[in-house]
Amino acid sequence: MGKTKGNLAVGQSGGPTVVINSSLCGVIQEAISHDEVGEIYGMFRGIDGFLKEQFVDLRRQSPEVVEGLRHTPSAALGTARKRVEAKDQELILKILKARNIRYIAYIGGNDSADTSWKLHQLATQAGYELHVIAVPKTVDNDLCVTDHCPGYPSAARFVAMAVRDTGRDTEAMGPASPVKLVEVMGRNAGWLTAAAALARQEEGDAPHLVYVPERPVSIEQLVADVERCYKEREHVVVAISEGAQESAGKDLGEEYASKEIDAFGHRMKGGVSDFVATLLAGRLGLKVRIDKPNYLQRSLMACVSEVDLDEAYRVGREAVRQAVAGRLEGMVTLVREPGQPYHCAVGIASLEGIANQEKKLPANFMNAAGNWPTQAFLDYARPFVGALEPKYVRLAKYFV
Amino acid sequence: MGKTKGNLAVGQSGGPTVVINSSLCGVIQEAISHDEVGEIYGMFRGIDGFLKEQFVDLRRQSPEVVEGLRHTPSAALGTARKRVEAKDQELILKILKARNIRYIAYIGGNDSADTSWKLHQLATQAGYELHVIAVPKTVDNDLCVTDHCPGYPSAARFVAMAVRDTGRDTEAMGPASPVKLVEVMGRNAGWLTAAAALARQEEGDAPHLVYVPERPVSIEQLVADVERCYKEREHVVVAISEGAQESAGKDLGEEYASKEIDAFGHRMKGGVSDFVATLLAGRLGLKVRIDKPNYLQRSLMACVSEVDLDEAYRVGREAVRQAVAGRLEGMVTLVREPGQPYHCAVGIASLEGIANQEKKLPANFMNAAGNWPTQAFLDYARPFVGALEPKYVRLAKYFV
Numbered sequence: 001m002g003k004t005k006g007n008l009a010v011g012q013s014g015g016p017t018v019v020i021n022s023s024l025c026g027v028i029q030e031a032i033s034h035d036e037v038g039e040i041y042g043m044f045r046g047i048d049g050f051l052k053e054q055f056v057d058l059r060r061q062s063p064e065v066v067e068g069l070r071h072t073p074s075a076a077l078g079t080a081r082k083r084v085e086a087k088d089q090e091l092i093l094k095i096l097k098a099r100n101i102r103y104i105a106y107i108g109g110n111d112s113a114d115t116s117w118k119l120h121q122l123a124t125q126a127g128y129e130l131h132v133i134a135v136p137k138t139v140d141n142d143l144c145v146t147d148h149c150p151g152y153p154s155a156a157r158f159v160a161m162a163v164r165d166t167g168r169d170t171e172a173m174g175p176a177s178p179v180k181l182v183e184v185m186g187r188n189a190g191w192l193t194a195a196a197a198l199a200r201q202e203e204g205d206a207p208h209l210v211y212v213p214e215r216p217v218s219i220e221q222l223v224a225d226v227e228r229c230y231k232e233r234e235h236v237v238v239a240i241s242e243g244a245q246e247s248a249g250k251d252l253g254e255e256y257a258s259k260e261i262d263a264f265g266h267r268m269k270g271g272v273s274d275f276v277a278t279l280l281a282g283r284l285g286l287k288v289r290i291d292k293p294n295y296l297q298r299s300l301m302a303c304v305s306e307v308d309l310d311e312a313y314r315v316g317r318e319a320v321r322q323a324v325a326g327r328l329e330g331m332v333t334l335v336r337e338p339g340q341p342y343h344c345a346v347g348i349a350s351l352e353g354i355a356n357q358e359k360k361l362p363a364n365f366m367n368a369a370g371n372w373p374t375q376a377f378l379d380y381a382r383p384f385v386g387a388l389e390p391k392y393v394r395l396a397k398y399f400v
Numbered sequence: 401m402g403k404t405k406g407n408l409a410v411g412q413s414g415g416p417t418v419v420i421n422s423s424l425c426g427v428i429q430e431a432i433s434h435d436e437v438g439e440i441y442g443m444f445r446g447i448d449g450f451l452k453e454q455f456v457d458l459r460r461q462s463p464e465v466v467e468g469l470r471h472t473p474s475a476a477l478g479t480a481r482k483r484v485e486a487k488d489q490e491l492i493l494k495i496l497k498a499r500n501i502r503y504i505a506y507i508g509g510n511d512s513a514d515t516s517w518k519l520h521q522l523a524t525q526a527g528y529e530l531h532v533i534a535v536p537k538t539v540d541n542d543l544c545v546t547d548h549c550p551g552y553p554s555a556a557r558f559v560a561m562a563v564r565d566t567g568r569d570t571e572a573m574g575p576a577s578p579v580k581l582v583e584v585m586g587r588n589a590g591w592l593t594a595a596a597a598l599a600r601q602e603e604g605d606a607p608h609l610v611y612v613p614e615r616p617v618s619i620e621q622l623v624a625d626v627e628r629c630y631k632e633r634e635h636v637v638v639a640i641s642e643g644a645q646e647s648a649g650k651d652l653g654e655e656y657a658s659k660e661i662d663a664f665g666h667r668m669k670g671g672v673s674d675f676v677a678t679l680l681a682g683r684l685g686l687k688v689r690i691d692k693p694n695y696l697q698r699s700l701m702a703c704v705s706e707v708d709l710d711e712a713y714r715v716g717r718e719a720v721r722q723a724v725a726g727r728l729e730g731m732v733t734l735v736r737e738p739g740q741p742y743h744c745a746v747g748i749a750s751l752e753g754i755a756n757q758e759k760k761l762p763a764n765f766m767n768a769a770g771n772w773p774t775q776a777f778l779d780y781a782r783p784f785v786g787a788l789e790p791k792y793v794r795l796a797k798y799f800v
Contacts, residue, residue: 016569056798073792076793077795100673161701162696165474166700169695174478174479180695238704293601295689296565296566299566300561300566301559302703394476400454400456
């Protein structure tokens with residue numbers, strides 16, 4: 001290894017996804033192919049493990065295990081939510097130097113881009129040559145510049161499949177329990193909730209209403225929307241963001257959630273769907289059922305998008321290529337090529353415009369009423385979410 | 401159609417499953433093949449539709465739609481939870497005669513077996529020749545006589561996959577949020593919750609604890625179990641039945657659930673996982689996260705068991721064969737053949753010993769501590785749930 005320039009450290013950060021290990025696999029396999037890269041260190045639980053010098057030797061892993069990462073969901077290295085603080089800087093620099101770490105690939109979302117950016121600034125100030133490349137990952141899809149974020153297509157596919165299938169359940173149950181709420185992740189961004197609309201294959205299919213944080217909805221509108229849909233077909237399936245808003249900055253049911261104290265003296269978290277269920281039952285006298293798939297949205301491998309698996313792998317590889325080629329800082333991006341069929345190339349962008357930014361669902365991706373995504377959104381998301389096949393059937397209503 | 405003996409009515413009842421339409425497909429395709437069968441009526445929303453004479457003409461459906469039922473989850477005819485009452489009897493008999501219905505295939509669980517049994521008794525008393533065959537269906541797996549119930553293998557597969565994958569998520573998050581509760585359906589029976597144990601592929605895999613209603617667990621034991629598992633590996637994944645018991649007949653957290661009144665004056669349902677999460681957070685100071693996949697357990701087609709799809713189809717066909725061959729009443733059963741590879745033949749049993757009976761998880765399917773299913777259970781369930789492939793990997797913990 002005469003050409004070795006230094007060692008590489010890779011970490012995973014934030015909430016896991018079904019494809020974050022596919023990115024890790026890409027990083028490892030690409031790193032192995034470059035003589036410039038010496039040791040390949042895996043940070044055990046992200047930057048937290050880095051600071052504790054808990055490094056897993058990734059060169060010693062069997063090729064089967066490395067390849068197996070591509071179909072293993074969640075973060076194999078463990079993950080962290082820690083942000084780098086000023087007091088950590090000295091220690092980081094010391095570890096970088098002691099271990100001769102010259103390349104860092106950090107897989108994560110907004111906070112991770114911030115961490116990567118700070119590592120870059122720190123090294124620059126100290127005159128230490130370090131190549132830090134962030135690898136995008138988040139089911140929230142809220143990173144700037146990139147067309148979309150690896151992890152989002154699979155979570156979106158889960159949401160679309162879940163809404164489609166639980167929607168059929170609601171339809172079958174009929175007036176006995178006609179309202180179903182599906183509470184979807186995404187914090188302040190409505191990307192994942194909007195993906196519920198991909199469930200609809202024909203007129204009348206679930207979901208019937210979609211509410212995202214970017215478009216606040218008054219309690220009066222929500223009740224009126226559900227009532228109208230119920231009158232149309234005797235059942236209503238609603239996809240609602242965990243961060244749905246009543247007005248800008250005010251969570252739906254905020255007062256309600258904060259008032260309740262549980263038996264142990266803790267404030268009840270409640271969740272928006274519990275509030276809305278109680279609201280609808282009270283106002284419309286309808287039985288409401290809730291699906292809150294929580295962590296399954298980001299972990300259920302059975303709903304993985306093949307496009308996502310492949311893209312996650314490619315952004316991992318690209319991070320190492322960029323670092324070895326001399327790029328000092330950046331985040332790998334997905335760049336959609338014009339025309340059909342769908343393809344995203346990989347690109348690179350400076351972390352400066354990405355770290356701590358949040359990309360919300362743009363205005364033209366939701367309809368005027370704020371209760372349904374537009375065709376523009378569907379056209380954006382469908383190619384990487386993939387078709388939901390085979391198409392389901394319905395019996396023709398020939399009554400005799 | 402010179403040999404026609406009468407018309408057939410088929411209905412779906414109770415909670416839908418991903419394979420109940422596969423049974424419906426079997427009924428229709430078999431019925432079409434018998435000259436004895438005239439019209440094929442689909443009851444719109446089960447016995448409820450029967451009483452309202454809302455029948456869908458199933459002979460007029462295109463063969464593609466009928467075949468498409470095999471991969472369409474939930475109940476295409478709509479379902480009902482209504483039980484037949486004494487006051488309905490006269491009307492039922494009138495409709496049977498007016499429509500010359502001589503064959504009934506009724507797809508459902510315990511309540512549906514009861515309905516089928518009542519229809520049989522009613523017809524017998526009136527001297528009206530009627531062949532009523534129940535087709536088993538329930539994710540709860542609590543019907544007697546049959547080896548297992550169609551619908552259960554797929555729901556069990558969902559639970560196993562969900563626990564496996566959300567378990568990886570919990571493992572990756574580490575001590576920051578180390579406890580995950582997965583609340584599983586099944587009412588008073590622990591069959592579906594026990595299936596969570598199929599998620600474990602190697603030592604240390606989730607789940608780490610499994611609680612079923614048949615084996616009450618004291619609050620003290622539960623806290624001690626979780627604490628012990630946490631000390632072993634810094635994270636704990638618990639599968640817990642929605643009907644988990646503190647002592648025989650007493651739901652876990654019963655007093656808690658019934659005390660709380662929500663903002664609209666309704667009693668809070670709460671659910672066992674909310675109670676247990678608050679309990680563990682309070683007693684152990686650990687962050688607890690909950691997955692409550694609710695209706696996805698019985699509807700998510702992505703987790704279907706191929707064995708289940710096939711068996712559901714075959715029990716549907718067999719119901720019609722039995723009826724046409726002259727059987728007056730019964731439920732189609734799955735009869736496991738000895739030896740390997742796994743195969744279930746179809747059989748038939750009288751409804752008398754099935755209607756309103758409930759098959760609980762037998763004692764030898766749970767360990768002495770009541771917190772983990774035995775090998776006997778795993779051997780019972782694995783063949784029809786199917787292997788979880790490909791096997792996930794873990795990085796070897798070579799620290800450097």
